Amino acid sequence: MKLNTDSVRTLMLDLENRLPWDESVTNIWNKQTGFVTYASYKELGHDEFIYTLSKLIDGEYISGKLCPANNTIGDVYIYSITWKGHEFLDNIRDPKVWAKTKSITNKFASVSVSFISTVASQVIAKLIEDTMHLQ
Known part of the structure; x- marks a missing residue:
């Protein structure tokens, strides 16, 4: 899958508006309050959203982790946007x-x-x- 820079920008701007300031753990996998409520998720779709999120974690633009479970993603934890991300x-x-x-x-x-x-x-x-x- 190709990393789309428009998707990177869209997701980063959305995270900036949604994440709490205190770096408390945010599990965005939650079906009621998590990623499905993000405008970027609705715009990008599931696969593009998760792929972009995983690459932003890999690139250290955001601090977080994707937890695998049963050949899929079990949980997605986002802690904060890093200095590099800001x-x-x-x-x-x-x-x-x-x-x-x-x-x-x-x-x-x-x-x-x-x-x-x-x-x-x-x-x-x-x-x-x-x-x-x-x-």
């Missing part, structure tokens, strides 16, 4: 920055999530520079 969010949150970043990175067959974050930070720097020259 840096990524701060770089890609603005829709204008995200659109410009995608227009640059879509010219290439493959770019990593960390590289996208780097490009987004350069887009932000350029926007700030342009704004400073206007004043």
Whole structure:
């Protein structure tokens, strides 16, 4: 399965809005209050949501774990967004920055999530520079 950067952004923004500040364990597998209530789950679908979540854990953008059970996922625990995850969010949150970043990175067959974050930070720097020259 391919990691979709739009899915990464969608899920990270959703987690940022949903996770408690105190890093208490959040089991998002709960059918009543868990992932099925997330807007990103509804938008991405089950497989894309779980795959993206697992890759965000692997990449250390979020702190959590997926617990296997009977050849499927038993529980999904999310603790927090990591410092690296917050840096990524701060770089890609603005829709204008995200659109410009995608227009640059879509010219290439493959770019990593960390590289996208780097490009987004350069887009932000350029926007700030342009704004400073206007004043």
